[in-house]
Amino acid sequence: MLLFFQSCIVQPIDTTPPEQTDYYRKTVAQIEQAKLDTTAGDTLKIGWAKVNITPPPPAPLAGYGKRLGLKYKEVHDSAYVRTFAFDNGQHLAFLVTLDMLITPMELTKVLEKQYSKLGLKPQQVYLTATHTHTSFGGWGKRIGGRMMAGKYKKKLVQQAAEHVLQSINQAQANLEATRVGYGYANGAPWVYNRLTGSATARDTTIRFLKFEKKNGNTAILCTFSAHPTILPSMQPVLSRDYPGVLVDQLEKQVNFAAFAAGAVSSHRSNYQHGETFKSVEEIGHALAEIVLQESATVQLTYTNQLNSVRIPLSLPKPHWRLGDEHRFAPGLFYTFFGKYSAYLSSLQVGETVLLGTPADYSGEFMTQLEQQAHKQGQHMVLTGFNGGYIGYIVPDEHYQLKKYEARAMNFYGPYSGSYLTQMLLQLLRLHQ
Template identity: 25%
Template sequence: MSSRRRRLLRSLLPLMLLTVGSAYALASWNWCGRWTERAPVVLGQVRTEGPLRAGAAKVPLAPPYPVVVAGYRPPRPEASQADAVLQARAVVVAVGEVKVGLVSLELLLVPEDLVARVRERTAGLGLQEVVVVATHAHSSFGGYDARWVSQLAGTGRFRKDALEAAVAGATEALRQASARLTEVSLEVGEARDAVLVRSRAGGEIPDGALTRVVLRSAEGPVAELLHFAAHPTVVPRDRPLLDPDWPGRLSLLREERGGVVLVLQGTVGNVSMSYGEGEGAELALSFARAVSDLAERAVPAAAESTRLAFARVEVALPRPDASRLVPSYSRAAGDNFLCASSSRTTEVGALVLGPLELVLVPGEPTVGAGAALVRRTGGTGVLGLADGYVGYVETPAKVEEGAGEARRQYFGPTLLDRLGTGAELAARTAGFTP
């Protein structure tokens, strides 16, 4: 290096250090401000009982190819086609004039903006409440979540056309389901197989429970709801193809028997690879067949009750907390990044369908967190990834220890308690059985 260049570098060094120091100071400033705590507020509620009607539909999603494959940190592949067509599946359940719509999207998650847009576009369908859930497929398309943390951690660069594709599919599926209402009976069954699932991150062991709900008309099944918990991460992450993973394949397998089949995620568990053979898409199909066999063992029986109820409650979120996610020297900057990506409120819900009383959580509750919510509400189970996404929800003890899924939780140890307080109000409002 010439003496002239050395002198130039020496002269620029103070400016470079000042620039870096200023950037660090700016990022470390408390941009979050104060996050106030307030009591949960009921946003909507319906309660009724009587003869059931139901309609169902599925609509292919139309991703704006080429599109990023969501589900993992960068680098992410880009896809120009799908290995299996991604779907939006909807069920509308009605008692008298009360109608509740449930739409499941074969996506990684459903951000609040997506949920709000679906509700706005379906306002003319006469639905008192609309629930939007994700199957949590880690190989579906991304680009539909504008929040910075989502773009970085899972869904890729935001694109309005990707958000529109998800909203359009959900809206059309609900529209078609609403137009197909017919008298149905309600049947519910349950079976367990702990071999199919395993614990994540050293947390509590999932029990492998599957709840099967059948809405049956005189002509045959209208819809089937399968409530089960296992992360859809079977398909390899580096394939340049969109894929609905095992939930999509399970729905297709079951739909050969008739009706529209929605796979609903419960608390966090991982697919156990000890049950079958193959890899990638072949393994996903193998797991789907195993869960379908479990569903056959969950022989549905006619429900004595035909209650239909739903309650939505707004909950104030605690301040984001990056202490477990980033090194200590960048804690303040990490908090600021999470604050810029997070709403200060979220929704929890309570859904009653016959004997089922489900707590709806806008994220991924662990097995321990789900058990705590069931104890607090008296519900029969927890439905995750519903009506928004606040990330993982771990028990306060695990958060304090930095154990379990705490290293993936965006908020501090009070998150579960905030959600639980809202869930209790939702459960009372929806009329959960004491």
């Protein structure tokens, strides 16, 4: 009886290689069955829009479990949803980025019930977030979600969904023929690997897409791997952290700007003035200056290439860690965090392929993905928080490190890093 009771609570970690599992084979099959719209369309039209999504205070903050539902008392800088619409006459797609910790699963559910009213399917809407740890919560139903984001507020989730749909409609209404270009810059001084301290095993690249309409209006979408966790965890103030300063500075030179979190797992911001708004301003201004400088040299071209795909991501049983060799039983994990669907997403705009993950995905994997994109004659941009969440994804060799990313927030076992990366590589190959 005791052994039976223990097995209901604690189980050994499963070390079966992913290639030998059903979940691996299922995801591979889903990718192989996916079909891209290869019909040549007309010149790509692009539109953009932003909508304020900030709940008035007091409302719960999201980002740290130790807050236990702490509410913000003031708004330092408002949160927005920023949306791009893409249409080549054959395919219509949207990129939606939220000034939130993640794209919450409950929000995803509400949106997916509404897409059909707009004539859309979920795979046409590419979701992501800035990953600021000082935006609003109220979107987690289970214990884990409430710890990270405060008490669930159905009204907040519904209002956020309405704002997202509003931004989609506005962006689509602004479609115009637009030139597209990819650029990148070096952001090494502003990021470091907090998991290992390595100066080389980190993603230091700022990646961005630049858009220019026939009337001269311009927009920039950029990503970076540094966690927006600069501000004090117990400060009751809503803020977009450094991504907010970055886009505000960009919009002093361009008509529209948006930010999406890149491969942020194990990567934190490198700042000089402590957990202060001065540090937020320093990094935001520095990154904006770098992006604007490099964007001036980006070659822009018209294109008709546009595709979007969403792949169901099959997963092993949860491996919520308990020491070096054991995990809590899956039932306990589901009770604490809930059981949600996960998927991979992709959006191809011209020669650039965006890959969306449901995770804090490590920048240490970016070299592999970029090498594959280079072989295909393409550029690659990775973003996180695409409407699901499966925890921190770190390289397999870091699994036994006694660190937060490898222990408390590694939810799916010792091979989740190599597994997810192999699936992303296969998804990327679809676009060649």
